[in-house]
Amino acid sequence: MSGVVEGFLVIACVVVVGYAVGRAGVLGSSATEVLSRTAFFVASPALLFTTVAQADVSAVLSSALIVTAVTSSLACALYVPFGWLRRRPVGETTVGAMASGYVNAGNLGLPVAAYVFGDATVVAPVLLFQLAVLTPVFTTVLDVVSVREGGRPSWARTLTAPLRNPLAIATGLGLLVTAFEVTVPELIMAPVGLLADLAVPAMLLAFGISLHGSTMPGRDPESRGSLVVAVVLKNVIHPLLALGLGSLLGLSGTALLAVVVCAALPAAQNVFGYAVRFGQGVTFARDAVLVSTVTSLPVIFAAVALIA
Secondary structure: HHHHHHHHHHHHHHHHHHHHHHHOOOOOHHHHHHHHHHHHHHHHHHHHHHHOOOOOOOHOOOOOHHHHHHHHHHHHHHHHHHHHOOOOHHHHHHHHHHHHHEEOOOOOOHHHHHHOOHHHHHHHHHHHHHHHHHHHHHHHHHHHHHHHHHHOOOOHHOHHHHHHHHHHHHHHHHHHHHHOOOOOOOHHHHHHHHHHHOHHHHHHHHHHHHHOOOOOOOOHHHOOOOOOOHHHHHHHHHHHHHHHHHHHHHOHHHHHHHHHHHHHOEHHHHHHHHHHHOOOOOHHHHHHHHHHHHHHHHHHHHHHHOOO
């Protein structure tokens, strides 16, 4: 249990620092956007490349990967009809879908896994699927949506959107390195790794800065229902899906607990960072990350108590 609490405290401390920075105004009025763009164009691609390139394929290709791929995709997909029925903007619906199934496997999942299971590699399938599949897909959709709002793009531009996405490019390069077992020189990996270390703190600081002067989550009546649905999907439906599919695949004990805890993790700060980058559903993304982080704690505790 201490690992869960410690993971949440680490995140909270950096977010509080960001809030203090925003309150003091030392980084100026554009701090949130600058930090988010830095994370998107520089640090996150470096993080994606190093993570995917150094992934242990044998540890990732397991039943846990199947559970992650199916349940994360389903949780994201379940939000889409709700957004359409409420006639919410496509960009906001995309952000809501992402918030419903894209978990904070990095800066929260890793310490939780290390302390609860004594093995941080249990989040490897989650990290790889999100970085290699969900991130390129969602950011490409957001890119197309943001371009459409500025004028209808050509079919060529739409079809080649992934080729202009730094996250998709970094993931593709990482997969090539892994597939062909290429040894990247340390002279290259060292600076890339240094840039990768910037990704999480940059997004957390940007998130904390955005909280200064913001309203309480759910104050906007138009987005309140969407927020509730996204949080319920993330904190309740997603872990229940993982519990059901994991049991169906024969997982039990620690293996079953691992996939459920990973599914119960809150929406990742990446969701907010991408929302800021593309100017789509920023307030909604911030509220979804904040609320799901708070409500995920009792869900994770319950999962540990019931399954362990």
